[in-house]
Amino acid sequence: MFYVPQSAIPGLSRTALGVCAFCALVNRNPTYRRVFYDPFAEQLFRNGSTEGPEVLDQATDWETVLKFADDRSVARRLVASVLWRKTFMQNRALTAIKNGARQIVVLGAGLDTLGLRLSNSHSHIPVFEVDRPETIEAKRSLVSSNFGVPPNVRYTAVDFSRETTLDKLQSLGYDHELGTVFIAEVSLEYVAPPEVADVYTMVRSNGSNETRFLTTYASTAAASQAQKEVDSIGNAVAGVGEPFRFNISPTEVSAYASEQGFSVLEHIFGRRGTEKYLSELGLGPETMDFPMDSLGASSFSLVQLRPT
Numbered sequence: 001m002f003y004v005p006q007s008a009i010p011g012l013s014r015t016a017l018g019v020c021a022f023c024a025l026v027n028r029n030p031t032y033r034r035v036f037y038d039p040f041a042e043q044l045f046r047n048g049s050t051e052g053p054e055v056l057d058q059a060t061d062w063e064t065v066l067k068f069a070d071d072r073s074v075a076r077r078l079v080a081s082v083l084w085r086k087t088f089m090q091n092r093a094l095t096a097i098k099n100g101a102r103q104i105v106v107l108g109a110g111l112d113t114l115g116l117r118l119s120n121s122h123s124h125i126p127v128f129e130v131d132r133p134e135t136i137e138a139k140r141s142l143v144s145s146n147f148g149v150p151p152n153v154r155y156t157a158v159d160f161s162r163e164t165t166l167d168k169l170q171s172l173g174y175d176h177e178l179g180t181v182f183i184a185e186v187s188l189e190y191v192a193p194p195e196v197a198d199v200y201t202m203v204r205s206n207g208s209n210e211t212r213f214l215t216t217y218a219s220t221a222a223a224s225q226a227q228k229e230v231d232s233i234g235n236a237v238a239g240v241g242e243p244f245r246f247n248i249s250p251t252e253v254s255a256y257a258s259e260q261g262f263s264v265l266e267h268i269f270g271r272r273g274t275e276k277y278l279s280e281l282g283l284g285p286e287t288m289d290f291p292m293d294s295l296g297a298s299s300f301s302l303v304q305l306r307p308t
Contacts, residue, residue: 115127
């Protein structure tokens with residue numbers, strides 16, 4: 001069964017812990033670490049998961065990380081995928097800020113540390129992090145006790161099925177007239193399609209020329225050589241009570257974005273797109289610890305959108 005960590009805090013998302021674990025483990029690879037380093041993930045995983053101390057104390061170098069992945073049915077490329085996911089979100093967000101955006105909203109923030117990572121270099125940019133009540137409160141507790149919450153990072157709990165995200169954001173000082181970077185990194189996949197459409201409506205209503213929507217799409221029903229792996233992940237997250245609910249394949253991205261009132265500025269998926277993006281980061285096929293051919297079957301997309 002695909003590995004999903006146990007939570008040490010009631011209500012903390014186990015899939016969020018899984019991504020946090022991958023970020024902490026990628027820190028063990030010297031080459032990867034030069035491209036993406038998360039100085040907060042290890043402590044969050046260590047204290048947020050009952051397995052955190054044991055996993056991290058055993059995975060002391062990259063060889064033991066690979067053994068960990070192989071022993072727990074985790075494809076090596078999935079561990080490494082935080083490289084292109086996290087760098088894409090951070091780099092595109094910083095570009096948008098350089099071009100006039102003045103705030104960041106992270107939807108389904110989980111244990112993502114973007115706000116913490118930018119707190120020193122961009123302390124003037126407010127970062128609003130949104131997630132369901134149990135997860136956001138667990139995150140607030142973990143960050144407070146381990147690092148302290150930076151003044152520009154603000155947490156808000158939203159139940160997408162019952163509450164209006166915009167109202168909750170505005171109560172914390174979010175300005176809907178300002179250019180904003182909205183980020184939904186493997187988070188809307190867990191939300192039912194009608195609520196996903198509501199999120200797109202909210203983002204589109206911002207309307208600023210500087211506003212960007214950085215998001216992901218994952219087709220868990222993709223027919224490909226990765227079907228067995230995709231099914232394993234889907235079954236695992238469903239088994240811990242966090243099933244995928246929203247699926248868009250790479251071939252459907254453009255049409256879906258257009259239906260929601262967005263234009264696609266960038267779409268990275270599959271072997272060709274991911275390999276090109278990795279080369280821009282200074283990572284070639286020889287530096288990756290999995291066959292690059294396996295990316296050809298990937299149904300996972302990184303997308304930058306702009307409201308039309």
